[in-house]
Amino acid sequence: MSLSTRLRRPQQSDDPSSSSSPPPSSFYSKVDKQGSLSNYWEPLHFLLYKSGFQTWEYSSQFALRSYLYILFHELVGRPASWLFAEEKLRVFYAVRIFLALLSVITDTVLRVGLSSLAFLELIIPRMSVDDIIFQVSCQAHSLSRRFKQAFLAGAAISVALLVSSVLVDHYYYSGWTSSLLNLLIYNVAGGGESHLYGTEGPLYYLRNGFNNSNFCFVLALLFLAMVPIARKKYAPNLLIVVSPVYIWLAFMSLQPHKEERFLYPIYPLICVAASAVIESFPDVFRFDYDSQGNSPTVMTAKILRPVVLSLILCASHARTFSVINGYSAPIEVYKLLEDHDDVGTGSILCVGNEWHRFPSSFFVPDYVGEVRWIDDGFRGLLPFPFNSTLGGTAAAPPYLNSKNKASDLQYLRDLDQCTFLVELQLSRPFPSRGSDLSTWEVIGALPYLDRELSPAKYRSFFIPYLWQHKNIFGMYKLHRRVPK
Structure with missing residues (x-):
């Protein structure tokens, strides 16, 4: 490997971190790679202290990054800079804690929202046939309306964010521009040359997915295979929820320039898909003649669930300790x-x-x-x-x-x-x-x-x-x- 290649950027397959990790990692995890630093932390530092590094993406000539996202960090960074005065490290960690708490809150909201999908599983064994038909009809109609409402709400929020981004960027770049459009043109439509910043093979995200989510990532990929077995539980509702995992992986794998941080948007859904697979272990061994699920294989599969969860927990901690001790x-x-x-x-x-x-x-x-x-x-x-x-x-x-x-x-x-x-x-x-x-x-x-x-x-x-x-x-x- 040439010297210039070796120095271009750190290898993300072994050196990851996220600024939106849970609270303990907000203090102890290493800081993310230089691209994220210069594209987010450095502009924030400039807004707060009038000094910091600028990348070409933040040049008004290219405008690939939106200051709307930086203002989101400034909501905490600005009051923290007043409170801690010149103690900039405290400001830095205040922002990280804020992001960590947001991550916890959004994951909790996702968990509560998904709990409704398990409603039928809990009530069906206690109902008569007529009750089941009635409740299934009501729940199907309710879920259909909720998905429609969620889609419309998502579309409205997306439009609002897009408009806000254009207005905020007009103020900071002193001109009308859309960072989202500029970014899409550069990375997707062939208007730029993102391959200049490193290219990886098609299996890059599969390797990184296992490195950072270990067996949880493997189970998430197996979710599609489990849907036919447990289709009464997961099709079509949960399948729609986790489908972005496979769409995102396929789309990002086709791009020549790859970075581990590009997987961040689907990490919560990877956990959701893996959880569904683990919960469905007994269904793999349950047959029509064993409707109660009392066969030895089904009971073994039920015992296997906490074993797999423990394995994921141990591997996750081992990965975290390796990153903290090796790269901090x-x-x-x-x-x-x-x-x-x-x-x-x-x-x-x-x-x-x-x-x-x-x-x-x-x-x-x-x-x-x-x-x-x-x-x-x-x-x-x-x-x-x-x-x-x-x-x-x-x-x-x-x-x-x-x-x-x-x-x-x-x-x-x-x-x-x-x-x-x-x-x-x-x-x-x-x-x-x-x-x-x-x-x-x-x-x-x-x-x-x-x-x-x-x-x-x-x-x-x-x-x-x-x-x-x-x-x-x-x-x-x-x-x-x-x-x-």
């Missing part, structure tokens, strides 16, 4: 900057091949005047600071382009200006500026899982003892220039 070094190392304000204001933090793991400007104290990239061989376009003199959010800087071509201005050439240096040192013949002990002193170092040298079966899931001894680790380091 960047977020912890950047926190150490808070303890070195004695260097004075106007310091420069330099980042080389680790630009894609920069955890956002929220982790950079105010005494640091700039974060600058240094040339370590990467030849793609990197984010630039928002330029207020060119118009801030309304700017269309000439150095930003949609071809992923590096700009001559993106790198700091005079490395003597660097006050701090962030590097990942691996067991490879890659250049390491921090090894010059006459220039740099290490002020923070944490182990970081070396994906390329660690076996997949040991790095993907945390297995005590084996995870520590079978995997290979580098050192994620924060250096400080030695005073002359």
Whole structure:
């Protein structure tokens, strides 16, 4: 693998996270990849503190991202910035907790909404034939109306959001544009070149689905096979609810540019489909002559349900522990900057091949005047600071382009200006500026899982003892220039 390819972006199959994870992960999970940071956290930081990195997607010339989504974060970020003043890390975590709570609430609402689909299963065994016919007719009519109402409500909300997005973007981009239309043209209709940012094979999402949802993802894919067996329970109502899982997977798999985060919209439905399959285990072994379901095979299948749930729970925790222990070094190392304000204001933090793991400007104290990239061989376009003199959010800087071509201005050439240096040192013949002990002193170092040298079966899931001894680790380091 070439150096430029290796530095382009982190491998999402082993290094995921979500900013809308449950509350514990809001504190302990690593921050998402650079694309998400520059496209969401950095614009938010600019709105709050008038500094932050801008990607070409936020250039008013291209306008692929809507500020409506950023304002949604600002609902919490703005009051938190007033409350915590210069403690930007607290603002960052306040927003993450807000997103985590929203995730919990929406998942709960989904669970309550789906509970009505199980209504017939609970009441049918206690009814006569006439009661069953009457209740089925009433429920079918009710569900049909509810699906129609849900569709109309969804359409109305979509139109309202689209209009709101256009109005908000008009304010920030200083011109009429539709980020949704621009995004569709770029990624789908062939108007852009998203393949420049990485292409993957057709099985990419299947591998990532198992990595992040383990057996839950496998069971979700088996839902279609279970529908004929348990069709009285799930067809057509629940089948309609979870159908976006298969439509989304098929559609996204056809796109050359793939990222694990593109699966985020269907994660809740993957859990719904898997739950339905687990609940239907006894139906696989129930036959017409065993209407009560008392056969040994049916009883065994019932016992199998908690066993499978326990297996999913263990695998999920093993995956979480692997991600936290293997990839959380960047977020912890950047926190150490808070303890070195004695260097004075106007310091420069330099980042080389680790630009894609920069955890956002929220982790950079105010005494640091700039974060600058240094040339370590990467030849793609990197984010630039928002330029207020060119118009801030309304700017269309000439150095930003949609071809992923590096700009001559993106790198700091005079490395003597660097006050701090962030590097990942691996067991490879890659250049390491921090090894010059006459220039740099290490002020923070944490182990970081070396994906390329660690076996997949040991790095993907945390297995005590084996995870520590079978995997290979580098050192994620924060250096400080030695005073002359």
